[in-house]
Amino acid sequence: MTLRVGFVGMGRMGLAHYAILNTHPEVTPVALCDQSKQVLRILARKGEVATFTDVDRMLAEAPLDCLVISTPSDSHAELIAKALERGLHVFVEKPFCLLPDDGKRVLGLLDGKGLVNQVGYVNRFNDVFLEVKRLLDGKVIGPIDHFKFEMYGRTVTRDQTGGWRAEHAKGGGCMYEFASHCIDLVNYLVGPPERVTGTLLHSIVSEKVEDVVSSSLLYEGGCCGTVLVNWCDPTFRKPSNKVELLGERAKIVADKYSYRVYLEEERADLGMVKGWNTRYVTDIAQGVRFYLRGNEFSRQLDHFVDCIQGRAERNICSFRDGHETDRVIHEMFEDARGGVR
Amino acid sequence: MDRVIFGDNQFYGINHMSEEKARALSERFADFRDVTAVLDVAYDCGVRGFMLNSNEWAKDIVDYMRSSKDRYDDVRLYPYIPYPHKYANAVAEKGIITTLIDVVLSDNSAKGAIGMIAKGGQTLIGRDVMKLMELLVDVEMKIFRGMDVEVVFLQNIVTDLLLGLGFVDVLAAFSAYIEEKYGAKGGFMTMNLPYCVEQLATGGVERPVVCAAINRSGYLMNPDVAEYEETLKQGGFRAVAMSIFASGGIRPKDAIDYVCTQENMAAVVFGASSRSHIEETMGLIERTFNGAVERT
Secondary structure, eight states, rough: EEEEEEEEEOOOOHHHHHHHHHHHHTEEEEEEEOHHHHHHHHHTTTTTTTESEEEEEEEHHHHEEEEOSOOOGGHHHHHHHHHHTTOOOOOOOOOOOOOOHHHHHHHHHTTTTTEEEEEOGGGGOOOHHHHHHHHHTTTTTTTTEEEEEEEBBBSSTTTOSSSSSGGGTTSSHIIIIIIHHHHHHHHHOOOOOOOEEEEEOOOOSSSSSOOOEEEEEOOOSSSSEEEEEEEEOOOOOSSSEEEEEEESSSEEEEEEOOOOOEEEBBBGEEEEEHHHEEOOOOHHOOSSSSOOOOHHHHHHHHHHHHTHHHHHHSTTTTTHHHHHHHHHHHHHHHHHHHHOO | OOSEEEEOGGGGGGSSSSHHHHHHHHTTSSSSHHHHHHHHHHHHHOEEEEEEESSSHHHHHHHHHHHHTTTTOOOOEEEEEOOOOHHHHHHHHHHHHHHHHHHHTTHHHHHHHOOOOHHHHHHHHHHHHHHHHHHHHHHHHHHTTTSSOEEEEEEEHHHHEEEEHHHHHHHHHHHHHHHHHSSEEEEEEESSSSHHHHHHHHTTOOOOOOEEETEEEEEESSSOOOOOHHHHHHOOSSSEEETTGGTTTSSSHHHHHHHHHHHHEEEEEESSSSHHHHHHHHHHHHSSSSTOOOOO
């Protein structure tokens, strides 16, 4: 079955999603919605897609099977609700909804509809982190005792403090826009924490929002860990994630390009010796149908299509997963009470 | 086209295999004199083609080559444009079209060329994709003025985005514009060689120069090695291989044995930071690549 897809929000991410799905043999993009007529005019210059500046009109007039939402985060909950009402499968950029209460309401709308729902936490589809997940699922490292997740980048620089990134209400700030990736990676690899403590929100260059997030995460059974995120570190050319997991039988240290496993015992079945074992992305990366920006971006959208076409067992990053990440984010804000310090 | 082209990624601290190696590289080339020293070694080893991204470093490198004209009397450049990181933050803030228009309008020569004031120019340029492309090319090509330019490559992020949008006509126009305005060949970097070659053919671009990662391990080769090998066998384009060592993941001899024995291979791009690596790689390519390092 060919899927008819609509897109709302044609900014940087929307454009990438459109280009990736436009090359998918089972997908036909039929409608684009954005506030900028200039953007729409250029994207639709071949006359193959309908364009709208009003999302309600698009949903009413365009024959769609699914909707890809890449608008500012404060609009996600409302747009998802509208799409679900019309029986559309939905892919939404991260974070899912800004407020957990909105997320809960949206999850309620899903009940019984059998619609595919996915949030764009793209790290879940990264070659290295997929492999780390497989090692964890395969009980290679045993129960996790302690972890440390970090994320750095120079998304915000000293000369840039304005725009939507400078407002929490619009989904700006390091927590929503940047740290959410790191927190979601914790949820994906370790699971959502029982509670958070010692959360610190710190501003370096931004006036109204945090630039640094640090927090401790506690689990039932004694596991604990920390996240440390900074989105205005000029020494990083691209956003960089670092993951350290210490388990009963092994330790894993990973970033997007490589991972190292320290094993207490040899695992010949995995081709790993006792002690340190390093694997590089150049060895483990799997190609994708069409590459743009990184193969995880194509992989997550192809997974969305696979889910709709019934080829995937379960969604790797469902609304429920997105909601769990929203919940942890909300608890960190609550924990830091008083907001930006 | 030169059969061997010296790449520039190492100078900017780019390594696809490890963030640590990338950091070590950027430290290695913190002093510009270390960059020119490596360029000198490459030239002495017989390299005549140099690939440069249109960024601040390239400006210094080109200035260096100009000021050492006696030394670099037989050099051909293979620029790849644009420098995407320059645009990344602005694109997230303002959207891609506004960013591109702002870039063009902040460039004085472009303003003169289209003879308009900034305000009215916005909508006018935004309506004409081809004109916008031409103006952006001119902005990026400024730093290479007066140099012998053989091929101008479009960066893979742009090539692949335009392919994804179904704008192969813009790619064809890019190729024609480079030929007409710069007397060079328009080339395309891509992470999707088979798809790119197929689309360029439907777009009527004849025997395009296409630069892609080509290595035995399949790294950055989409969808896979088998389709790349099939596309290379079919031909109809001139292949330029990059990422041949997969950022160090493959032994030099194996890497070059593989790349140089593929069909329709016009040139090989490699980057290295030391004399021994440059000498070793040049030696291997000379021995494997039809015996001689000559222009094709």
